[in-house]
Structure formats: C-alpha cells, structure tokens
Amino acid sequence: MLKIRVKVASSHEIVFEKGGLLNIGERVFDVVKGKKVMIVTDDNVAKLYLETVKRSLAAKGFEVFETIVSNGEKSKTPETYLKIIDNLGGAGFLRVDTVVALGGGVVGDMAGFAAATYMRGINLVQVPTTLLAMIDSSIGGKVGVDLTYGKNLLGAFYQPKLVFVDVDVLNTLPEREWQNGLGEGLKYALLGGGRLFDIVDAKSVKEDLEEFVYLCASYKVKVVEQDEKELGLRRLLNLGHTLGHAIEKKSGFELPHGEAVKYGLALILQASTKVGGDADDLKKAACMLAKYGVDCPYDVKELLPLIKNDKKAESEAINAVFVRRIGDCFVERLSFEDFAKLF
Numbered sequence: 001m002l003k004i005r006v007k008v009a010s011s012h013e014i015v016f017e018k019g020g021l022l023n024i025g026e027r028v029f030d031v032v033k034g035k036k037v038m039i040v041t042d043d044n045v046a047k048l049y050l051e052t053v054k055r056s057l058a059a060k061g062f063e064v065f066e067t068i069v070s071n072g073e074k075s076k077t078p079e080t081y082l083k084i085i086d087n088l089g090g091a092g093f094l095r096v097d098t099v100v101a102l103g104g105g106v107v108g109d110m111a112g113f114a115a116a117t118y119m120r121g122i123n124l125v126q127v128p129t130t131l132l133a134m135i136d137s138s139i140g141g142k143v144g145v146d147l148t149y150g151k152n153l154l155g156a157f158y159q160p161k162l163v164f165v166d167v168d169v170l171n172t173l174p175e176r177e178w179q180n181g182l183g184e185g186l187k188y189a190l191l192g193g194g195r196l197f198d199i200v201d202a203k204s205v206k207e208d209l210e211e212f213v214y215l216c217a218s219y220k221v222k223v224v225e226q227d228e229k230e231l232g233l234r235r236l237l238n239l240g241h242t243l244g245h246a247i248e249k250k251s252g253f254e255l256p257h258g259e260a261v262k263y264g265l266a267l268i269l270q271a272s273t274k275v276g277g278d279a280d281d282l283k284k285a286a287c288m289l290a291k292y293g294v295d296c297p298y299d300v301k302e303l304l305p306l307i308k309n310d311k312k313a314e315s316e317a318i319n320a321v322f323v324r325r326i327g328d329c330f331v332e333r334l335s336f337e338d339f340a341k342l343f
C-alpha cells in the first residue's frame with residue numbers, strides 16, 4: 001500500500017491499494033466517526049462497483065445510503081446537486097456523517113460540493129474511478145457544479161478526509177475515458193520529468209499503472225500544498241490547457257478533453273522555444289508526445305481568437321505555461337497579442 005500525506009489546512013492521506021476496493025469500509029472507518037455514509041455515484045459506476053463498496057462499508061457497521069446520478073457532464077448541475085442535498089437531509093445526515101464520492105470527476109466534483117455545503121460541511125471521501133479523477137480531480141479540493149453560463153461556476157475549495165485509489169477499477173474504463181486521463185498524464189510528465197517522463201516516453205503507462213498514478217498524484221499534491229487556493233503556482237497545472245480549451249471549443253466539444261490537451265501541449269512546446277526553453281529538452285519532449293499522435297486538426301491561427309473568450313484569459317491577459325526544460329515549467333503573464341506572436 002502506498003500513501004501520500006497531503007499537507008494542506010485540512011491534512012489527509014491519499015491511499016493507493018491495488019484491489020483494495022473490497023476493503024474500502026476499513027479505510028473509511030479509520031478516518032470518520034459518524035455512522036451514516038451516503039455513496040454518490042453515477043449509473044455506469046453503480047453497475048460495476050456500488051455493491052462492493054456498500055458491502056464493505058456495511059461490514060464495518062456503517063448505515064449506508066446511495067444517490068445514483070446519470071453519468072456525464074450533463075449531470076453536473078445545481079439540480080442534481082440539490083438532489084444529493086435532499087437525500088442527505090431526508091436521511092437525517094449530521095456533521096459527523098460522510099459522503100463517499102465513487103466515480104469520475106463529475107461525481108467527485110458534485111458530491112464534493114454537496115459535502116462542502118450540507119450543514120456547512122460534512123466528511124468527504126473521494127474514491128476516484130477514472131484515470132483523470134485519480135491523477136487530477138480528486139486531489140486539491142476543488143469541488144463544484146456547472147451553471148448554464150459556464151463550467152464549475154458554482155463551487156468551493158473543500159478537502160476530503162481521504163482519497164482512496166484502487167487502480168484495478170480502471171480495467172473497466174472505456175478507451176475514450178482512458179485517453180482523457182492520459183492527456184493529463186502527458187502534462188504531468190512534462191511538469192514533473194524524471195521517472196514520470198520515462199514511463200510515458202517508454203509507453204509503459206499500463207504496465208506501470210500504479211506507479212504512474214502515484215507519481216502524477218504526488219506532483220499535484222506538491223503544487224497544491226504550496227498554493228491551495230490557486231493564487232499562483234497552481235496555474236502550472238494548466239500546462240497545455242489554454243490552447244487545449246480552444247481546441248475543445250473549436251471541435252464543438254466533440255474532441256475529448258484529454259486529446260485536446262495533448263494537442264495543446266504540442267503547440268506550447270513549439271512556443272516554448274521562443275521564450276527561452278532548452279532546445280534539446282523541447283525536442284525530446286516533442287518526440288515523446290509524437291508517440292501519442294499530435295496531429296492537431298486545426299491551425300493554431302484559428303484557435304487563437306477562441307482563447308480570448310476563455311475565462312482563464314482574465315481580461316485579455318493570459319497566464320501562459322511554458323516548458324523551460326522537462327520537469328521545469330513556468331507561468332508567464334502575457335497580453336493576448338504577445339501570446340499570439342509566439343505562433
């Protein structure tokens with residue numbers, strides 16, 4: 001069993017236990033006092049893992065409740081959030097009780113927001129079941145739901161009591177969702193370098209899965225610990241995302257997020273040569289990315305206008321993230337015009 005202690009205001013652990021979902025009850029028992037647990041999950045994940053989790057929690061004496069939402073981003077709404085809140089209220093949950101978010105980033109964000117706000121905050125346990133949720137969304141405390149005006153506009157920072165990762169659940173993940181997570185994984189390889197870079201460069205993510213997830217999570221934890229509320233350093237995690245979001249938008253959200261991030265990374269590597277990036281390292285990084293296919297279907301000139309409308313552009317200025325060397329990236333605040341000149 002591997003563990004990472006996340007040293008934020010509300011310190012907690014990320015526990016990695018391959019095949020450990022069967023024993024999730026014990027892990028939850030170790031960190032919470034209340035007897036009631038609400039498992040929030042989606043209809044896909046429920047079919048696969050809900051019974052296992054329920055059984056394990058019940059075996060430790062928990063009184064177990066469930067809320068099953070429809071899968072996908074379309075569910076991540078204030079209405080679904082209120083359904084979770086209503087179920088908590090209806091079952092008489094108190095501050096000592098616990099929400100277990102069993103699913104991908106959609107469930108994690110939404111159940112996390114319910115836990116953050118019901119009675120001004122009850123216990124939260126994140127049990128991520130997608131690669132993206134394991135290496136990204138379950139870590140760092142950002143929770144929330146979408147509004148019709150945009151994604152994640154209603155939210156909070158709220159840390160869980162525990163993040164529990166069993167990589168075996170990824171065996172059932174559809175290929176498209178795998179690719180989504182992998183896009184973020186490629187980002188971590190550039191940010192973190194070292195062994196993480198070597199794993200993706202060797203195309204051995206599946207063989208080295210637990211180590212890969214652990215290393216990505218460790219990188220995110222390191223950044224979150226230094227900037228819990230995303231005031232500076234945490235912006236590094238947006239590497240590849242400024243153009244990635246524009247690519248997603250251009251495709252009418254047909255292209256998976258991870259694929260768009262991958263193309264965004266390739267473009268930012270090219271631009272990094274013009275802001276002092278190390279030529280040899282950038283070449284090596286580009287070769288690594290090329291192994292995953294980086295033929296962006298759009299010309300960068302078509303993408304730039306779309307960046308202007310992105311909320312991360314913050315009134316015409318862009319906090320762009322560049323690669324100086326593999327494992328050494330930096331944020332530079334540029335006007336939109338100066339950013340555009342790099343392409």
Ligand SMILES: NC(=O)c1ccc[n+]([C@@H]2O[C@H](COP(=O)([O-])OP(=O)(O)OC[C@H]3O[C@@H](n4cnc5c(N)ncnc54)[C@H](O)[C@@H]3O)[C@@H](O)[C@H]2O)c1
Nearest residue numbers: 044071072104105106129130132133137142169172173177
């Ligand atoms: N909070 C954060 O810091 C943060 C960071 C990045 C992304 N996000 C959010 O995460 C969300 C995307 O998360 P996601 O990519 O995990 O998508 P998701 O939660 O929609 O899951 C993707 C699909 O995979 C299915 N699924 C999940 N686990 C499975 C498994 N083990 N086997 C089979 N099917 C499974 C789900 O039912 C769903 O259909 C977005 O809403 C995004 O805004 C949040």
